[in-house]
Amino acid sequence: MTAKWEQALQQISTEERTPDNFLSQIKNFVAKLIADVPTQLTGSAAIKQQINHQQQAQKPAEVFLETPQVTVINKQKFYIVKPKQGEDFTLPKKWSSKTLGKTAIKALVTKGGNQQIKGFQEQKGEVV
Numbered sequence: 214m215t216a217k218w219e220q221a222l223q224q225i226s227t228e229e230r231t232p233d234n235f236l237s238q239i240k241n242f243v244a245k246l247i248a249d250v251p252t253q254l255t256g257s258a259a260i261k262q263q264i265n266h267q268q269q270a271q272k273p274a275e276v277f278l279e280t281p282q283v284t285v286i287n288k289q290k291f292y293i294v295k296p297k298q299g300e301d302f303t304l305p306k307k308w309s310s311k312t313l314g315k316t317a318i319k320a321l322v323t324k325g326g327n328q329q330i331k332g333f334q335e336q337k338g339e340v341v
Contacts, residue, residue, distance in 0.1 A: 278315065283322045294322050
């Protein structure tokens, strides 16, 4: 196709062809592609197999915690917090090398805070 377009552009430069003619042929070609490609894709067994493989590879979002106020979705290294009202935000699974458990996450998203988690260090180096 590129060779034909190059030839057409050469003909335009030598005034054997008009630019409008070239553009109308490109429009017709694109319209034909738009009409033909979807039918070609639906008939292909290899494409159907690839689509099925992609869908199986995508894990559904795992709901970690659901309350009337908020839904927490579990991802690999963080949680997505989706409040019923307000903006979504994320929380890391590990904070200062401490894993945030389900009770800590629930307290954070419902009450806005949680009880002190043992093992955190203050800036001075003292373990809390």
